[in-house]
Amino acid sequence: MIAAAAMAALAAGITVLGIIPANAIANGEPVKDGEYRFSTKLTMTGIPVLGGGTRNSACSGALIARQWVITAGHCFRDENGIRVERPVAASTVATIGRTDLITGTGGHDLEIIAVRQSANADVALAKLAEPIDDVDPLKVSDQAPEVGDVLRLTGYGSLTSTNAKPATHLNTGQLEVASLSAANLGVRGLAPHPDTTPCPFDSGGPFFREPRWQEPELVAVVSNGPSCPHTAIESPARTDNIADWIRDTIGLR
Template sequence: MNSLPLRRLPGLAALALVCAFPAYAADQKPRPETSPKSRVAAARAEWSKSAAESNRVFGGAQAEKGAWPFQVALLVTDNLDETPDSQVDAQFCGGSLIAPQWVLTAGHCLFDNGATIEASSVTVLIGATNLAEGKRVAAAEIVPHEGYSDITLANDLGLIKLAEPVDAPTIGLASADPAEGAKATLIGWGMMEDGSFPDSLMQTEIDVQSNAACNTGIKAVYAKDLRGYLNEYGRFMKVGEDTVVKAADLITSVMSDPLTDNMMCAGVQTGARSSCFGDSGGPLFDPAGGKPVQLGIVSWGEGPQDAEIACGYADVYAVYTRVAKYRDWIVAKTGVK
């Protein structure tokens, strides 16, 4: 799923890789997960043609009806008709209701093929546990973060202003970073273990991890993929295996950390409970203490180059946008306190 990002390599190492492998350099483009509006809804529709809903999930279980009313689904407007069932295959991202007229989501959910999506192209589904339920509300304005990058996924958040206020519970915003080891709840309609997509909202509990844990696991994936690239070209160029290993080790040793301080890491060591394809934009939150508080936004993950999906791998945790770091930006745009 991933291609080893040049952004993780310092100048000389990246230049060497580009010069040696032009095809590799040509592959550096916006990450594929940055166009969920096109990709996720299509994948849901394709799955529904061939299989029924499965109960196997990435460590999750069906949420009770009405359990998390602040969770919203983003739907492709053009995929909808007058029937509620059309909502199931139209879902492409999640989001959270933070005020009666504002939804918080991932920045990459608001872009398609490098361009900001039109407000008319997305419909927000409010109050649904099953995707065939809920109320459809039109989007009036799309507000991605000004610093969002579809290459690095920096500043991966954005807002949707609804065409009208809704009468539904909202989620609070974290004002401080959660402690390492803290428990957090994850919800969404994303892909399950067997490659299917659920109609019903799923939930699971995971642990907040240190950014160092994410960096170590993800860099190990990049290192393995890099060795694969170098071995492939090494055989073609008749370069000895020892030389390939030394080159891979050298590049790996100077690889920069994938996570910034504005990202957070969460999951379990086995990878058995994780966010996945289709969960993007949804909330990672602390449900304790009355009103739930959002800690993170589902952002991105990694898996081996030959993997079908970039989630569910041991020691490779998922990455979330750290909400506390952006509280001031959110307040400035929405007036939410």
């Protein structure tokens, strides 16, 4: 997620075209072990820095096919701030199917080996080194959400924009759709608090519907918004209107 007032987190986050990525979910709640196992943490180690040297960072995302994770496009940017179709760090590892990164067991830690960038949204697809067979991918919806719809968000981001650092436990919260534009949604915090919002390192985290008696459906990913926590509008990148590109890229058509 990108927040103008989160400059202090710049060294720890990924700089995105003058915007700063989000962290873990502020004023959300811990996810119970085993829930939302498609949720993904991307750990980047050794990202080149303009002028020399490296830094580390992280993003969130979701498994949407056996060998593909969706996340924010700005999570893969070179030292000049340009979105690229390759892992930019010396190592980018996707952790999938593990709720607690300290005490949890099971799940997968897999290297990202390829990246594809959407031409129309702040969305990227990251290919895993090998397929995963024991985690159900998150379904990609091609139906736009409506104003008033309630969406759930999961992420491993920071809990605040102040001294931001990635969380070690998956968090979640609900936000309400306030508006739609061609490339983004406008959403505001709803539950468990009105200021439940993405933070740094939540960039790429999935926003999804939870239809009654049906599997969850992805409609957007964390892209940018104010410093967290806040009660203003977040602007996640829509995925429903690029669903055909997503399916073509990951071979589901």
